[in-house]
Each structure stands twice: as structure tokens, then as C-alpha cells.
Amino acid sequence: MIHRALLAAACALLLGGCGVGPGDATKGVDARVTDDFGARVVGAAAAEETRGEETVMRFLQRSFDVTTAYGGGFVQSIDGVRGQGEGGSVDWFYYVNGIEAPKGAASTRLFPGDRVWWDRHRWEAAMHIPAVVGSWPEPFRRGSGGERYPVRLECASGADTACRTVQGRLAAAGVTAGRAGLGSSAGRDVLRLVVGPWAQIRGDAALNQIGRGAAASGVFARPAASGDTLSVLNRAGRPARTLGAGAGLIAATRLGEQQPTWAVTGTDARGTLAAARALGTRTLRDRFALALDPAGRPVPLPAR
Amino acid sequence: MIYRRRPTPLHAARAAAACAYLGSLLLVALLFEHPLVLAADLVAVLGVIVLARATPALRTFGPLALSLALLIALVNPFVVREGLTVIARLGELGPLGRLDLTLEATVYGGVLGLRAAVLILAFVPYSTAVDPDGVLRLFRRFGFRSALSATLATRMVGVLARDARRRADAQRCRPRPAGRLAMTRAVTAGALDRAIDVAATLEVRGYGAAGRRPPGTRTPWSRHDLAYLAAGMLIAATAIAARAAGLAALRPYPTLELSTGPLVWALAGLIVVAAWLPFADRRGVAA
Numbered sequence: 001m002i003h004r005a006l007l008a009a010a011c012a013l014l015l016g017g018c019g020v021g022p023g024d025a026t027k028g029v030d031a032r033v034t035d036d037f038g039a040r041v042v043g044a045a046a047a048e049e050t051r052g053e054e055t056v057m058r059f060l061q062r063s064f065d066v067t068t069a070y071g072g073g074f075v076q077s078i079d080g081v082r083g084q085g086e087g088g089s090v091d092w093f094y095y096v097n098g099i100e101a102p103k104g105a106a107s108t109r110l111f112p113g114d115r116v117w118w119d120r121h122r123w124e125a126a127m128h129i130p131a132v133v134g135s136w137p138e139p140f141r142r143g144s145g146g147e148r149y150p151v152r153l154e155c156a157s158g159a160d161t162a163c164r165t166v167q168g169r170l171a172a173a174g175v176t177a178g179r180a181g182l183g184s185s186a187g188r189d190v191l192r193l194v195v196g197p198w199a200q201i202r203g204d205a206a207l208n209q210i211g212r213g214a215a216a217s218g219v220f221a222r223p224a225a226s227g228d229t230l231s232v233l234n235r236a237g238r239p240a241r242t243l244g245a246g247a248g249l250i251a252a253t254r255l256g257e258q259q260p261t262w263a264v265t266g267t268d269a270r271g272t273l274a275a276a277r278a279l280g281t282r283t284l285r286d287r288f289a290l291a292l293d294p295a296g297r298p299v300p301l302p303a304r
Numbered sequence: 305m306i307y308r309r310r311p312t313p314l315h316a317a318r319a320a321a322a323c324a325y326l327g328s329l330l331l332v333a334l335l336f337e338h339p340l341v342l343a344a345d346l347v348a349v350l351g352v353i354v355l356a357r358a359t360p361a362l363r364t365f366g367p368l369a370l371s372l373a374l375l376i377a378l379v380n381p382f383v384v385r386e387g388l389t390v391i392a393r394l395g396e397l398g399p400l401g402r403l404d405l406t407l408e409a410t411v412y413g414g415v416l417g418l419r420a421a422v423l424i425l426a427f428v429p430y431s432t433a434v435d436p437d438g439v440l441r442l443f444r445r446f447g448f449r450s451a452l453s454a455t456l457a458t459r460m461v462g463v464l465a466r467d468a469r470r471r472a473d474a475q476r477c478r479p480r481p482a483g484r485l486a487m488t489r490a491v492t493a494g495a496l497d498r499a500i501d502v503a504a505t506l507e508v509r510g511y512g513a514a515g516r517r518p519p520g521t522r523t524p525w526s527r528h529d530l531a532y533l534a535a536g537m538l539i540a541a542t543a544i545a546a547r548a549a550g551l552a553a554l555r556p557y558p559t560l561e562l563s564t565g566p567l568v569w570a571l572a573g574l575i576v577v578a579a580w581l582p583f584a585d586r587r588g589v590a591a
Contacts, residue, residue: 022390051388055402058388061558072386072557106385107401 022052029054031063031116033078037220037235037302038119038134038286042079056094056116057105073104075118083120093129094118097138098252099260100130100218111146117286125237125302129218129288130254131262136284137173139260140191149191149259151177154184154204156196158269162276163195166264169279192261197272198249199227206255207263213237219251219289220302223267230267232291232303240303243267246294248275250284251301266292307436311589313528313582314356314429319438321529325536325582326352326430332543332575333422338552338562339411342418344572348579349425355583358432362425369424373417380413381405386557387412412556452511456502467494528589531582538578546571 030046045063060066060078067076069085075092076083083091094105095117101108110116115135131139143149151170155163163179170177170193177193182201186192194201201207202223209217211225213233220233230247234240248266255261264279266272274292283298284290291299309315314322329352332345353359387406394403436458440451471490475481482490546552552568555561 018395019393020391021393023393052390053393053404055404057385058390058558062388066558068386068557071384103401104385107396109402 025052026050026054026110026114027112029059029110029112029114029116031059031118032286033060033064033081033118034286035081035120037121037288038300039304041286042081042118042120050110054110055106056096056101056108056110059110059116060105060118073106075105078118078120081120089124090120090122092118092120093123095132095135097142097144098132098135099139099144099254100128100132109146111142113142115142119288122235125233125235126214126218126220131218131252131260132288133250133252133262133284133290134287136279136281137170137175140170140175140177140193141173143191144259149189151175151191151193152184152186153177153179154182154192154194154201155179156182156194156200159196159200159272162264162269162273165273165276166193166195166279169276186258188258191259193264194261195264195272195276197227197268198223198230198265201263201265202227204261206253206258206261207265209253209255210251210263214302217251217253219253221249221251221289221291223249223265228267230271230291232299232301234304235302237302241299243291243293243299246270246274246296248272248278248292248296249289250275250278251289307432307434309435310357310433312356312433313586313589314352314433314532315435316526316589317528317532317582318523318526319435320442321525321532321536322434323430323439323442324540325532325579326426326434328536328539328543329575329579330423330426331540333419333426335543335547336552337412337415337419337554337556338568339415339418339554340564340568340572341552341575342415342422344575346418346422346425348576349422349429351576351580352429352583353425355580356429356433358429361428361432365424365428369421372424373421375417376420377410377413377417380416381409384409384412387560388558389560408556408558408560411560415554415556460498460502463498464495467498526588527585528582531585535578535582539575542571542574542578 027049029050030044032044033042034040035042043064047059050059057072060075064078065080066078068074069076076085078092085091094101096108096114098117115138117132117135139149140151153163153167153170167177167179182194182196183203194204194207202211202225210219210221211223213222214220214237220237222231222233222239224230228244230243230249231239232241232243245267248271250262250264252260252262264272264275266275271292274296278290278292278298287300289301291301293299317325329345329349333342336342353362382403382405387408389407390404391407391410392405394405397403437455440455444451551563552571553563
């Protein structure tokens with residue numbers, strides 16, 4: 001009886017990813033470290049192959065000079081750039097493939113191809129920023145937690161050109177996306193890109209959060225209910241500028257346990273097309289979200 | 305544990321010197337995390353226990369120190385998420401999250417356990433070889449009444465323990481055990497009797513004179529006092545200087561970094577030799 005129990009426990013441990021030693025290496029991971037919502041790059045690191053099964057924290061510690069607190073579960077400083085910790089409102093946050101991790105960095109395992117982004121920022125205006133666009137083409141290419149998810153492109157009527165542009169950008173990044181109309185039911189495990197003018201896509205339950213401000217969606221932009229204007233918000237979550245006709249927005253948010261939903265939108269068709277054309281690694285790198293003014297110039301969010 | 309005068313140099317030393325000496329061994333354990341220095345401190349403390357004939361007390365404190373050291377050493381790798389050298393992966397453990405045991409957390413757990421053992425064991429010679437009245441006399445000038453109360457309380461522990469044993473013997477002789485009320489009455493009456501005895505004794509010895517302290521006696525410093533004081537100061541000064549100079553440093557995380565070299569060994573050797581040396585002079589110690 002005891003032998004059986006021990007055997008069962010051993011099997012459970014083995015199946016649960018247990019073992020002796022560092023485990024199998026993880027291939028092709030990289031990390032970026034920035035300050036103030038991506039405004040300043042602190043450093044970057046990449047590894048062709050890690051030394052074994054790696055956690056986000058260990059990879060960070062191997063690549064940067066890191067100080068931690070609470071038994072190694074909380075990052076205090078990276079390369080001398082310190083968070084304020086208890087009592088402060090500036091801390092280090094991390095995103096894996098553009099998704100805010102639900103667990104501590106010491107508990108989050110890295111999978112092949114994962115892109116980790118650490119950013120130190122003020123969190124008073126938005127306690128949670130569930131998804132960011134700065135790791136494009138992630139999470140569409142690698143998914144999250146080692147699992148790839150189906151990608152679905154939902155296009156508003158009349159936004160065909162923008163939609164084709166987005167599909168082309170996804171294809172160029174090696175992502176095959178299915179297409180569906182707005183309002184199609186989506187399961188929890190589908191990554192969605194919703195393309196169209198704000199007035200048409202604002203009814204989407206996930207994207208509707210963007211209209212409620214940074215605290216609700218983690219996006220520092222707030223389109224007007226009519227969709228005619230777009231308020232870009234500063235770090236405090238207050239309007240910094242209002243953009244009119246021809247403005248675009250690329251933002252990501254998340255509803256509950258669903259996978260992230262991206263919005264490629266604008267105040268009108270022109271703005272939406274500008275946003276679709278802005279999809280790319282160079283434009284989106286280190287951006288939490290990106291607005292485009294009527295002249296097509298990028299406005300990193302939150303605005304300065 | 306009760307202090308009992310024994311024929312050893314440490315017992316012969318005055319409380320101030322013995323406290324400074326043992327305090328220096330505690331200081332080493334608090335200042336350093338280097339395993340070699342802590343091991344040397346442990347060896348020094350164990351030697352002091354043997355040389356001060358305090359080995360019987362190890363029966364009580366040895367298992368306590370060992371079990372606490374093992375507990376700390378075992379728990380640390382499970383609660384600390386630091387270290388880069390993974391030696392075992394325990395997978396996802398519910399609310400604890402992913403648990404990987406690292407070499408660094410395991411080694412540092414051992415270091416913390418070793419330090420706890422040294423700190424506990426350093427109090428063995430203090431409890432058995434340092435006159436508690438002498439210690440309290442040190443504090444008399446700062447708080448005479450507190451020192452007196454503490455002295456009496458220390459003395460009363462043994463007296464009350466003997467009372468309890470006698471009462472237990474008496475209980476066993478009864479055909480039926482006494483009720484709780486009767487026991488409480490007997491214990492209270494006994495404690496009050498003791499208190500009245502102590503008060504009367506203090507009165508007779510002149511402690512009742514308001515605010516007046518009994519005259520202190522000045523005893524010249526013996527060679528043992530000087531030897532233990534010198535040893536304690538040497539250990540403390542060397543430890544502080546070495547710490548300030550960054551000698552024998554240990555950086556446990558993210559990867560274990562341990563300073564080695566002849567100076568670290570010299571520091572370890574000095575701690576042991578300086579701790580044992582005062583015991584070499586047994587002149588004037590009654591056999």
C-alpha cells in the first residue's frame with residue numbers, strides 16, 4: 001500500500017514537471033527593461049539557449065544586476081533603477097509576450113521564444129495594465145504560458161482595407177488569423193484583433209473597457225462615445241490632448257480570463273487605416289499603446 | 305539551568321570580563337555569514353563549553369540548537385526564491401507557485417542554521433559559568449531595584465522548583481489527589497510565605513533603608529579577568545576590522561560568491577585560538 005502511494009506520488013511529481021537538476025533549456029528568449037512606460041531603455045538581453053528550465057526572475061537575474069525583496073519574489077531594482085516598494089507608487093512590472101503575468105516572476109516559467117518586458121512605472125492611474133502592444137507580434141505568434149492560441153481578426157464593415165493591412169502584417173510575422181464579423185462569439189482562449197472605427201467596435205465587451213478610462217482597461221486613451229475624438233491620457237490618467245478626425249489607436253486590453261483583445265481603431269476610416277499601417281515591430285516596440293495623430297505621427301501612450 | 309561554581313578559569317573571571325568575552329563570540333556570529341568563520345566560531349564555542357565544564361548543559365541545548373539549525377536549513381530553500389543554480393524542480397505547488405530548489409538558497413539556509421546554532425550554544429557557557437549575581441551587579445548602578453528584583457527572581461526559580469517537587473511528592477502520597485481549589489490555595493499560601501521570608505531577610509540585612517544601597521566592594525582585577533577581557537577585545541576588534549575591510553564576505557544570491565584566501569583562514573584560526581587561550585592559565589583556580 002505504501003509502495004503504491006509512493007509510486008503514485010513519484011508519478012505525480014514527474015508529471016507535474018518535477019525533476020532533479022536545472023531541466024531542459026529554453027530556446028530563444030529575450031528580455032527588455034525600460035523605465036517610465038517604455039520611455040527610456042534600461043537594457044536588453046537575449047539568450048539563444050538558457051541553462052535549463054528558466055523562470056522570468058532567474059533570466060532577469062542572469063542578465064541584469066537585480067535586487068529583490070520578500071524572499072526573492074519581488075523586484076526592487078534592475079541595474080540600479082529602483083522601484084519605490086511599500087508606500088510608493090512606482091514599481092517594476094513585467095509582461096510576457098505582451099501579457100501582464102498573473103504570478104510572481106519567480107513562479108513564471110519561460111517557454112521557447114518568449115519575450116519578457118520589464119518596465120518601471122507609476123501605477124496610480126492604472127493598477128493593472130492587462131496587455132500591452134510593445135511585444136508585437138506577440139502574443140499572436142507564440143501565445144502565452146507555452147501555449148499558442150488561435151488568432152481571430154474581427155473586422156467592421158467598411159474597414160476592408162485596414163483589415164487586409166492587418167492580416168498582411170500578421171502573415172508577415174508568421175501568424176495565420178481567421179476572420180470573423182464583429183460581435184461573433186469568442187471563447188476564452190482566442191486572441192482577437194478587432195479592426196474598425198471606434199464608433200463601430202465600441203460595443204465589444206472587452207474593448208468597451210477602453211471607453212471607461214485607464215483604470216478600467218489599462219489603456220491611456222479614451223475615445224469619445226461618438227468616436228469622433230480620441231483623448232490621449234497622461235501618466236495620471238488625465239486627458240493630455242484630444243485628437244480629432246483621422247486619429248488612430250492601437251491598444252490591447254483583456255476582459256476577465258479571456259486572452260487579450262487588440263483594437264486597431266480610429267476616429268474614422270482614415271484613422272483606422274493609419275493604425276493598421278502602423279502595426280510593426282519598429283513602431284510598437286516599448287509602447288504600452290500607441291495613438292496616431294491626424295498627421296499620422298505616433299503618440300506613445302501614456303502621453304507626456 | 306542553574307549557575308554552579310566550578311574550578312575553571314571562566315568561572316574564576318568576573319562577570320564583566322566573562323560577558324565581554326562571550327559577547328565577542330556572539331558578535332562574530334552576528335557579523336559574519338562566511339561558513340568558515342561561523343564554523344570556527346562554533347568550534348570556539350564548543351571548546352569553551354568543554355573547557356568550562358558545561359558539557360552536561362549540552363544535553364538540553366545541543367538538541368535544541370541542532371534541531372533549530374536543521375529546521376532553518378531545510379525551510380530556507382523552500383521559502384526563498386533566490387539563486388540561479390537549480391538543483392531540483394518541484395513543479396507548481398498550488399498557492400506557493402512554482403518551486404525550484406536552488407543551490408544558493410540551500411547553502412544559505414545551512415549558513416543561517418549554523419549561525420543560529422552558534423548563537424544558542426554561546427549562551428550555554430554564559431548560563432553555566434557566569435555568575436548571574438555578578439551580571440546583575442553590573443547593572444546595579446543603572447537600576448538598583450530592578451537588579452535586586454532580577455537577582456531575587458533568579459534565586460527564587462530554584463527554590464520554587466524544589467517546592468513544586470515536594471508538593472508533587474506529597475500529592476502522590478495521598479489516596480486521592482487534592483482538588484484544584486486546594487492546590488491553588490496551597491500554592492498561593494506557599495508563594496506568600498516565601499515572599500514574607502524574603503522580605504524579612506531583606507529587612508534584616510538593611511535593604512529596607514529607603515533609597516540606600518548596600519555598600520559595594522571593590523575587588524582587584526585578577527589575571528583571569530584580564531585574560532578573558534583581552535581575548536574578548538581581541539576577537540571583537542579583529543572581527544569588526546575584518547568586517548569593515550570586507551574580509552570573509554559571502555554573497556549568497558544570485559550566485560554564491562565566497563571570499564577565500566589565507567586571511568579568511570587566519571581570521572578563523574585567530575577566533576579559535578583567542579577563545580581557547582584564556583583557559584590555558586589555571587593558576588589560582590581551585591581543583
